[in-house]
Amino acid sequence: xxxxxxxxxxxxxxxxxxxxxxTLAYTLLLSPDASQPDALAIIDVDPKSKDYGQIVHTVVMxxxxxxxxxxxxxxxxxxxxxxxxxxxxERRYLIIPGIRSSRIYIIxxxxxxxxxxxxxxxxxxxxxxxxxxxxxxxIHCGPEGIYVSTLGGGGKDGTDGxxxxxxxxxxxxxxxxxxxxxxxxxxxxxxxxWNLPRDYMVSSEWGLPPQFExxxxxxDLIGGKYGHKIHFWDLRGRKNVQTIDLxxxxxxxxxxxxxxxxxxxxxxxxxxxxxxxxxxxIWTWWREDGEFHIRKTATIPPEPADADDLxxxxxxxxxxxxxxxxxxxxxxxxxLYVACWGTGExxxxxxxxxxxxxxxGSVHIGGIVRKSDHPSGNAYKGGPQMVEVSRDGxxxxxxxxxYSTWDDQFYPDGxxxxxxxxxxxxxxxxxxxxxxxxxxxxxxxxxQIRLEGGDCSTDSFCYPSV
Amino acid sequence: MADLFNGTVGxxxxxxxxxxxxxxxxxxxxxxxxxxxxxxxxxxxxxRALAALAVGHFAAMxxxxxxxxxxxxxxxxxxxxxxxxxxxxIALGLYLLINRRHPRFLARIPPSRLALxxxxxxxxxxxxxxxxxxxxxxxxxxxxxxxxxxxGTLMSGAAGLSLLVASVHTGAMILSGGxxxxxxxxxxxxxxxxxxxxxxxxxxxxxxxxxGGISLGALWL
Numbered sequence: 214x215x216x217x218x219x220x221x222x223x224x225x226x227x228x229x230x231x232x233x234x235x236t237l238a239y240t241l242l243l244s245p246d247a248s249q250p251d252a253l254a255i256i257d258v259d260p261k262s263k264d265y266g267q268i269v270h271t272v273v274m275x276x277x278x279x280x281x282x283x284x285x286x287x288x289x290x291x292x293x294x295x296x297x298x299x300x301x302x303e304r305r306y307l308i309i310p311g312i313r314s315s316r317i318y319i320i321x322x323x324x325x326x327x328x329x330x331x332x333x334x335x336x337x338x339x340x341x342x343x344x345x346x347x348x349x350x351x352i353h354c355g356p357e358g359i360y361v362s363t364l365g366g367g368g369k370d371g372t373d374g375x376x377x378x379x380x381x382x383x384x385x386x387x388x389x390x391x392x393x394x395x396x397x398x399x400x401x402x403x404x405x406x407w408n409l410p411r412d413y414m415v416s417s418e419w420g421l422p423p424q425f426e427x428x429x430x431x432x433d434l435i436g437g438k439y440g441h442k443i444h445f446w447d448l449r450g451r452k453n454v455q456t457i458d459l460x461x462x463x464x465x466x467x468x469x470x471x472x473x474x475x476x477x478x479x480x481x482x483x484x485x486x487x488x489x490x491x492x493x494x495i496w497t498w499w500r501e502d503g504e505f506h507i508r509k510t511a512t513i514p515p516e517p518a519d520a521d522d523l524x525x526x527x528x529x530x531x532x533x534x535x536x537x538x539x540x541x542x543x544x545x546x547x548x549l550y551v552a553c554w555g556t557g558e559x560x561x562x563x564x565x566x567x568x569x570x571x572x573x574g575s576v577h578i579g580g581i582v583r584k585s586d587h588p589s590g591n592a593y594k595g596g597p598q599m600v601e602v603s604r605d606g607x608x609x610x611x612x613x614x615x616y617s618t619w620d621d622q623f624y625p626d627g628x629x630x631x632x633x634x635x636x637x638x639x640x641x642x643x644x645x646x647x648x649x650x651x652x653x654x655x656x657x658x659x660x661q662i663r664l665e666g667g668d669c670s671t672d673s674f675c676y677p678s679v
Numbered sequence: 680m681a682d683l684f685n686g687t688v689g690x691x692x693x694x695x696x697x698x699x700x701x702x703x704x705x706x707x708x709x710x711x712x713x714x715x716x717x718x719x720x721x722x723x724x725x726x727r728a729l730a731a732l733a734v735g736h737f738a739a740m741x742x743x744x745x746x747x748x749x750x751x752x753x754x755x756x757x758x759x760x761x762x763x764x765x766x767x768x769i770a771l772g773l774y775l776l777i778n779r780r781h782p783r784f785l786a787r788i789p790p791s792r793l794a795l796x797x798x799x800x801x802x803x804x805x806x807x808x809x810x811x812x813x814x815x816x817x818x819x820x821x822x823x824x825x826x827x828x829x830x831g832t833l834m835s836g837a838a839g840l841s842l843l844v845a846s847v848h849t850g851a852m853i854l855s856g857g858x859x860x861x862x863x864x865x866x867x868x869x870x871x872x873x874x875x876x877x878x879x880x881x882x883x884x885x886x887x888x889x890x891g892g893i894s895l896g897a898l899w900l
Contacts, residue, residue: 218872293876
């Protein structure tokens with residue numbers, strides 16, 4: 214417990230933007246064949262440092278086969294609401310779930326990059342026993358503690374009951390139990406986020422464990438069996454109040470990115486692929502008079518390709534789908550970054566008018582067919598995937614792996630870990646930094662990135678940006 | 680100190696001082712008033728939120744003080760009641776000193792129900808209980824000056840006094856908290872919140888113990 218609020222907690226997104234820039238990035242490394250333990254890499258991102266862009270410390274886990282994916286902090290700016298009663302928590306621990314093993318690691322990063330160490334391990338049996346959920350995923354700090362979404366229910370293949378969210382104690386990291394009191398039509402899960410002062414939550418759907426663990430199931434994709442619904446919740450009432458079906462052609466509704474300024478009652482959702490035309494899409498959801506609405510506001514077309522250049526899975530289509538696998542919104546709610554993992558493009562949209570996203574920047578790197586190199590001359594395999602934006606909105610970082618078994622289907626030549634950085638112009642525009650090229654240990658892939666002091670997909674703000 | 684507690688002026692000052700103490704503490708809710716004003720884009724929302732916080736705080740004070748007002752009928756056990764009240768306050772202080780956890784049920788109250796939140800937070804953190812020894816001190820001085828009077832009169836007097844104590848305390852609380860909220864909304868901006876918020880958990884627990892201790896001391900002397 215601190216005597217003052219943690220200096221990285223900010224009342225509003227605007228104050229967070231004015232805070233000092235990050236000097237460290239935390240990136241998850243996974244061993245796709247489980248031959249090595251997964252790890253957390255701590256990367257120096259201070260341009261003035263001699264180690265700029267390089268790993269300065271690695272925390273290697275004691276187990277194999279966890280498959281690291283997403284992760285988050287034990288505490289964020291949401292602590293500055295008197296309603297939480299946790300104003301004096303420290304932003305000190307990273308909560309890292311293994312999406313395959315259901316094991317959860319708590320990593321203490323206090324005391325400098327080289328001091329990071331394992332603080333606690335929650336074994337999968339404890340998670341199963343206390344929640345009936347498996348395959349933990351997204352982490353957010355909320356009113357009652359740490360909220361964790363899961364992708365699986367009980368049983369060996371995670372289909373015994375629907376997946377959902379559980380709550381962890383934000384000080385002891387004990388698992389408290391399930392979040393939902395009334396889940397309504399929700400039977401799949403992926404991401405979630407909220408508007409704390411307005412007391413609502415939004416959640417999305419990927420698919421159930423048998424639909425992703427051994428690779429993408431083509432019949433399910435063609436048959437519209439992956440998630441295509443968005444759910445709206447009474448956050449503190451723990452009730453699903455509205456479910457909207459996007460239509461079963463809109464397969465895999467993944468990242469939820471609400472406007473950071475809680476005055477705004479809207480946000481975005483990325484849909485991976487339309488199974489009728491291979492388009493990727495961006496949707497804008499909003500609340501009006503207590504009712505939620507959603508509309509498709511941007512589409513990204515597939516790129517025609519020769520069957521010989523395509524992996525087995527896509528040969529029949531004669532085109533590369535963009536595959537919108539991650540999106541991220543800058544703290545001023547102005548720029549939405551859209552990762553097109555299939556075509557190998559990072560897009561930057563101006564969403565000042567959330568109903569009319571305007572494409573203002575784009576960078577090509579990797580891609581199934583394009584295979585664009587990094588400006589440093591290094592080969593970048595895979596495509597832009599997990600994207601993270603600095604608090605001030607000037608730097609955009611991303612990695613290249615989606616999920617072990619899916620990587621192998623879309624990029625059969627392998628996806629060795631990569632992490633790159635681009636500079637964003639004040640009024641748009643995106644340029645890759647040729648000096649930023651991270652050397653990763655062999656055999657690893659890279660997934661989500663977290664930035665020191667918070668970033669654009671961790672902190673929830675309780676006060677408007679005025 | 681003991682003299683202060685036996686003196687009416689000192690006790691009223693304590694009622695006001697504890698009100699200011701509660702009011703300026705962000706944990707008692709003034710940031711929520713600023714938030715309301717910013718969210719709605721109108722200063723009126725700030726005052727509405729302050730009113731809700733005041734109603735909740737007042738209800739908590741009166742909810743704790745009134746039972747003690749009824750007990751003043753038991754004139755012959757006055758001393759015992761005061762000792763018990765002081766011990767309860769000390770015990771809560773000790774409990775809060777050891778257990779620094781914020782009750783999780785408070786986090787389940789929707790932000791739209793500010794009065795309920797304010798009521799429960801004042802109870803949970805012992806803000807209301809802190810007033811009891813001060814109030815009983817005031818009852819004691821009132822009884823002394825009134826001499827021997829009918830128990831019924833004494834009780835209605837005590838009930839009136841509890842209302843007055845709760846009103847003055849809540850008034851001081853909401854004026855001080857409101858002044859901070861207004862200044863932050865009008866001049867300082869939300870940056871003031873993280874700059875000015877101190878972890879008073881230990882001080883808070885110690886002040887409960889101190890209030891109970893001083894009240895015990897006053898009885899003994």
